[in-house]
Amino acid sequence: MIVAESKPIKELLEMVKDFNRILVVGCKGCVTVCNVGGAKEVAILASSIRISRKKMGREIEVGEHTLERQCDPEYVDELKDMIGGYEAVISIACGVGPQFLSERYPSSKIFPGVNTQFMGGAEEHGIWSERCAGCGTCVVHYFGGLCPIARCSKSLLNGPCGGSSNGKCEISKDVECIWDLIVRKMMEQDRLDELIEFKPPKSWMTARDGGPRRMIREELVK
């Protein structure tokens, strides 16, 4: 999933300080799963904004709506009859959401309510960690199913480096050295020799380095 965290409420209040009719829009996708942008969080943010304005003695109308997904035009369309009634819209989806809203509703003022962090998963309830860097050409099978691009601090494809100590990365005792895990896993599976096989340099043409990416699936395009 895409993992995000809420922006500080103070920052959001500053963004929308000049508006008196605000719509908070959530997303039932990834940000609901990581408890930052679903219907519950829409209600909490809307309530916080109302409390703040009440304290300031300023009138405000805060609408709440949560879309199935903010990254699909058919769901974004749902807002067409209500969005015009608001002066500002706070999207608490990942960074895709506010952009899809901005593109679909060009005259609306859209503000991001969360900071998108990474593609990852839940280690346990309340703890998430990064797993994928979206390089466009997955190679985890070379490394025992673990990704050194996303999980090595240096994205080394030929680690470990000298900063690996007792299974931890030199950047922090809380960061596992993924190369330590890769080597142990390959040893357990008796595949250590695969790590010393020569492989040509990885092509980064499919990664973000090549500019914004687009994907077309002809069999799906109308």
Add this chain to the structure above:
Amino acid sequence: MNDFKPQIVAFCCSNCASSAANVAEGMKKALPDNVKIIQIPCTGRIEILHLLKPFEEGADGVYVAGCQEDSCQYVSGIAKAIKRVTHVKKILEELSIEPDRIDVFNLSAGKGQEFVEVAYEMVNKVKELGPFLQA
């Protein structure tokens, strides 16, 4: 300021705090009439939004009265409530509102006296802070 009568909302666990309320009643100890009790099956059910709503409606203070941490009938209800109250304190701080307007207390079924005392403690604390919404 002394005339100020704060409106307080108390979320009370039906297993411990409400039993404590019955004990208090038996002891002829009365709660302040400006504390409104909302009985809940377990404090673990209280969401952050439940704790914010009273402020949105104009309450001056909110507190949660739940079990001792080692005797929650549902094991971790009060531990969850403590974390959520702590989170709401942070939200209030971000909104430039005194975090002391919300609190959580550990009670048990027999603590009738304490049940009344925490209500007065909260009323007095919020009274010192003054009205949530300035007239």
